[in-house]
Amino acid sequence: MADMGASRSGDANSTFPSLVGVMRALARSILSCSVLENIISAFIVVDLERRQPMKKIMNVVFDCDGTLVSSHEAMLSTLQTLVSEERAGQISMDEVRAKYDADMLQCAKNFNLDFSNPERLLKRWSELSAQSARAMAYPGMSSLLQTLESSGVRLLVWTGRDRASTLEILKSADLLKYFEELVCADDITPKPHPAGLAKLLDGEDKSNCLHIGDSYTDIQGAKLYGIKSVGALWGEHAQKENFGEFIPEFWCDKPEQILKCLEL
Numbered sequence: 001m002a003d004m005g006a007s008r009s010g011d012a013n014s015t016f017p018s019l020v021g022v023m024r025a026l027a028r029s030i031l032s033c034s035v036l037e038n039i040i041s042a043f044i045v046v047d048l049e050r051r052q053p054m055k056k057i058m059n060v061v062f063d064c065d066g067t068l069v070s071s072h073e074a075m076l077s078t079l080q081t082l083v084s085e086e087r088a089g090q091i092s093m094d095e096v097r098a099k100y101d102a103d104m105l106q107c108a109k110n111f112n113l114d115f116s117n118p119e120r121l122l123k124r125w126s127e128l129s130a131q132s133a134r135a136m137a138y139p140g141m142s143s144l145l146q147t148l149e150s151s152g153v154r155l156l157v158w159t160g161r162d163r164a165s166t167l168e169i170l171k172s173a174d175l176l177k178y179f180e181e182l183v184c185a186d187d188i189t190p191k192p193h194p195a196g197l198a199k200l201l202d203g204e205d206k207s208n209c210l211h212i213g214d215s216y217t218d219i220q221g222a223k224l225y226g227i228k229s230v231g232a233l234w235g236e237h238a239q240k241e242n243f244g245e246f247i248p249e250f251w252c253d254k255p256e257q258i259l260k261c262l263e264l
Contacts, residue, residue: 057262059204060148061197062179063213064159064166066235069173071135073236075161076100078128083111085124102215104160104190122162122186129165137173138234140255145178147259157182158196158211158221192217194225201227212258214238219246230261 065071080096091111099110108115115121148155155178159166163184170176183196190196201209211222214232222229229248232238234255250261 057210059154059209061156061211066214067232069135102217126162135169144255155179156200160185162186192220194221197225216243216246219248
């Protein structure tokens, strides 16, 4: 009997530590799960904070030449005629290409033009531009504008071209119908001064706005106004190095890539 009692006592003693071990293991498991859950939750919160979706863009401003339509060569030809008239002598297209600048004032300086009466030059520029106001929309541009319009995005144009030839060009490219408003060089202080953007986007939340252009003056103007921008690289002559110190938030090689920038 004593042996049996000893045996029973031994079994009980051996069983008790095992039960305690299981309970301790279970407690550690529960604690570990709780700690692990807290750690995972913390990482999820941090990741979500880092990956907050961009506020939906509701106002998109496009440049015209080199962004909406392919008209760079026609524009250079017009500039060649204007400079030749002003300097009373024919200049070569090579000189035009070398001295052209998207900033109108800088362009006039490059060609040593008298800019004391800018209204006169702009008027003549408008007359010459109207004579060659033909351009083709870039591939995919019409489809992009349709998608943006159907998504409720407000579409606008800010250009260094005069109003008359801008309207004619956009009509001929069948793009004018998409735009609510335009601001042109003869409407207000031209690029890169942000007055044009201020006029188009007056009262709008700047975080809801985006400007798309193919030159440094577009990006410079957008930065001066305080909105994000896209460097359009699908034009024949657009290159990143031509933007100089003015780097946009996004670069796009094709019009359809704009949708990714807007997360549409």
